[in-house]
Amino acid sequence: MLPPLGSVPQAGCGRGLGLAIARAFAVIGGMLPHPPLKEHYATNEAKPAFVNELFNKGAVHYDGIVDWGFLRSGSFYRRWVQKRHGLAPGQHVLDVACGTGLVAVEAAKILGSAENITCLDPSEGMLSVARQKLPATFVLGRAESLPFPDNRFDFLTMGYALRHVLVLEDAFREYLRVLKPGGKVLILEVTKPSSRFGRFLFGLYFGRIYPFLTGLFTRSRDAKAMMRYYWETMDACVPPESVLAALRAVGFAKVERVTQLGLFSEYVAVKG
Ligand SMILES: C[S@@+](CC[C@H](N)C(=O)[O-])C[C@H]1O[C@@H](n2cnc3c(N)ncnc32)[C@H](O)[C@@H]1O
Numbered sequence: 236m237l238p239p240l241g242s243v244p245q246a247g248c249g250r251g252l253g254l255a256i257a258r259a260f261a262v263i264g265g266m267l268p269h270p271p272l273k274e275h276y277a278t279n280e281a282k283p284a285f286v287n288e289l290f291n292k293g294a295v296h297y298d299g300i301v302d303w304g305f306l307r308s309g310s311f312y313r314r315w316v317q318k319r320h321g322l323a324p325g326q327h328v329l330d331v332a333c334g335t336g337l338v339a340v341e342a343a344k345i346l347g348s349a350e351n352i353t354c355l356d357p358s359e360g361m362l363s364v365a366r367q368k369l370p371a372t373f374v375l376g377r378a379e380s381l382p383f384p385d386n387r388f389d390f391l392t393m394g395y396a397l398r399h400v401l402v403l404e405d406a407f408r409e410y411l412r413v414l415k416p417g418g419k420v421l422i423l424e425v426t427k428p429s430s431r432f433g434r435f436l437f438g439l440y441f442g443r444i445y446p447f448l449t450g451l452f453t454r455s456r457d458a459k460a461m462m463r464y465y466w467e468t469m470d471a472c473v474p475p476e477s478v479l480a481a482l483r484a485v486g487f488a489k490v491e492r493v494t495q496l497g498l499f500s501e502y503v504a505v506k507g
Contacts, residue, residue, distance in 0.1 A: 265404035266481050268397055269471035275464070279401055283377070286399050286464075287358055290334070293461035294360035296453045297335050300462060303452070304445055312499070313423075314341035317392065320421050320503055326389035327351045329413060331378045331406075332396030334358070336365030338423075342392065343369050353388070355381065378406040383413045394423045398468035403481040411485055414506040420487065422502040426475055426494075433497060441466040478502055 271278055276285045290297075301309050317338070322328070322345050330339040333354035343349040352371040355378075356362050362373050376382050378393065378400050391410050400406040410420045425441075427434050446466065450459035475492050479502065482490045487504035494500055 265402035290358040291360035292457035296458035329388040331393040338394040381409045407485040426500045
């Protein structure tokens, strides 16, 4: 099941977190993506309500912020990564944490239609933006409790939302359940670079410049708070090795992490 607590790798989490913090990530039956961020919510159980409000309020700004913040590379990258990991016409796709539909829109281009795409998200605000973009099936729900039958999808994506689930294994168990045998999960994340200088630049951009510019361009406190939280969760997140361990722990096969530019992580795994 879980790796021994004392051996949880620390690379990627920064700040030299020790065994005590590693223990804080682990709960009975699973791994927290990050410890509760006490300045926002006291306990892990209070996290969903906070996160939902954050995305409901920031939804109208999300696409614009992501567009300039990643130098307009987002659409190309989301299409390229799905194609590279095997998304092909005829497949049934579930996009978990679809948000405003950025991953699903690119999946539809590869599939040739949105007919076989299901998009799930707990934020009505994010879903209402996504609904205007593509005629997929939209479902209000959470990764940890998917309202779908077993063995339903060929390909399951989750873009930049892993940090928001409560317990990694709870979400991954659901992914395994709803995928068909041979089906693939693709999880996209931005993760801290391994070099000290890389981490410095990463923190400078995502921790300071990006939230500041977001506030300046949108004139919205909600949008700025969303991007500030984006950084805080990246800063506090478990290392990639823990994500891989959690995928293996629930029974996924061929678990691997591919990185681009040292900071875009693509976690892939197959239901055996
Ligand atoms: C940063 S957005 C990502 C949107 C989109 N996937 C993308 O590629 O840009 C994170 C999304 O995760 C959703 N989310 C938060 N908690 C979730 C959960 N437990 N299960 C599924 N989605 C969740 C939020 O509502 C939000 O829409």
